[in-house]
Amino acid sequence: MLGLQRMIEIMTDRDRLPGEIKIVVPTGMLGGGVHRNHVHYGIACGAHAIAVDSGSTDSGPSYLARGVSKTNRESIKHDLEVLMSEANRAGIPLLVGTCGTSGTDAGVDWTRDIAIEVAGELGITPKIACLYSEQTPAELIRKNRQGKIAPLPPLGPLTDSALESCEHIVALMGPEPYMAAIAAGADIVLGGRTTDTAVLAAIPLMKGAGAGAAWHAAKIAECGGQCTVNPRRGGVLMRVGEDAFDVEPLDLGNQCSPESVSAHLLYENSDPFRLTEPGGVLDVSGADYRWVDNRITRVTGSKWEPMPYTMKLEGARGGDFQTIMLIGIEDPEVLANLDEFHDRMQRVLTDRITKTFGPAVHFDLSLRLYGWNGTSGRPVPAGTPPPRDVGVMFVVTAPTQDLANRMAKACNPYFFHTPLREGIEMPSYAFPFTPAEIPRGQVYEFVLNHVVHTHDGFELVRTEWTDLAEKA
């Protein structure tokens, strides 16, 4: 716990924004590990809500295609236990966006079930609103035919078959369904796929903070401590006013500097000044970042330009299957001629697969020489000295897992023994495992990079309620 003296000092000795709305953002991702003392600090500062994102597309399409969470259940439960108990004690709402990593309906239900379990253990009876934004191909095909779906570069117009190929499709929600759920009395809102910013901006927007300041603050705080000088030390408190906001670390030993805060706009964004969100564009090109004191940065000059309402779509499909094998090589003759070796091995293994499975078989074979050019796959400049060691990864892709496994098995002796050149005594490379082949599973792909025009933030969203007080 904080020293009382220190806490009073921090809470009084600063220049405040009139009518500021305060949101605790305890971590960049639910399940990342929240600290109870950080949440205490935010609540002691008068927080109006706790808001946190629980999703990401950055880890790849497999989570959306399969509808499963990347973060494990125990980590989600730990963080929900801390956040639900503190929110309950303080009498403030808890908002969670993009439940279950990809924000599918199943991800929301999975998170709701954990929340119900936690509530039972804590002996509390919150009213929980679940917001669902998963879409069916049929509905989107209808929208597409009405001209309501537009592509974002580099993709082109959307086809019915692209929509039908998706295992799951989600639409990114804006703040409106969160605001409506809170207005209707929700203690906890668990949302499906939502923009990272919308879940954090919802309460400030609802309570009358400036739109530019609210969206910009949310953008800065979306990854929790990422906008602080020491990102490993917990999340942040956003304080949002009419035309300015402050961002402050929840850890007393950490800082939000004008540099760390402004640099966050660069992170994973293709444009650092203009961000399209549901219902508008945040323009931060005129923003100014200054110290308030030695821990807090104030931002002014953020602008919100209202636009016709759009929701971005994300969809992912499952493709072919892969099996991998690995060998290590320290043979100096091979290391001195790696490109030649790669090309010969590629030829030998391709022949082997074609001869074993027939010329019509569909497959892809990729060999990656880690220690040489495995990361880029690009030609190595002439004159580059040989490495000490390379790892060769064999990746075969085929229409079924069984076929990919059988192709790897057929290649096994050749992968193990192919010499650099014809006539050299048969080598044996270093397999680290037995069996050597490792079924890797399915290849997943993101299919959509499109927006759908809607009447408002509710048209494609469904809200369902679980009132634990009624069930108790």
Next chain:
Amino acid sequence: MPKIRDVCRHVRSKNAGPFWVTVDFFFDSEESFKRYRDTAALGPELFAHLFGTDAKLVKRVPVDRLHMIKISYPRAHPQGWMRERDMHAGQQFARLLEVDID
């Protein structure tokens, strides 16, 4: 002739969604930044050549207050495709370091 690595204190790359990569060039001084802010050496053709992207879609935004330039380009293949070697595009910056900037 200076290379990118000689005039930048830090260069990094990362996915900006599944279809885009964004590269941040942080220059080592205000002077370097001003000198190279608009250099043709960091033009779209460089990205087309090194990353197989469509030069017409490459976006370039200088950020004066941070002495950096952000350049974003569409991936030649979406994140996670069958021959993916860099899921988060975190190592794509490396091939830029040796590029001549003058």
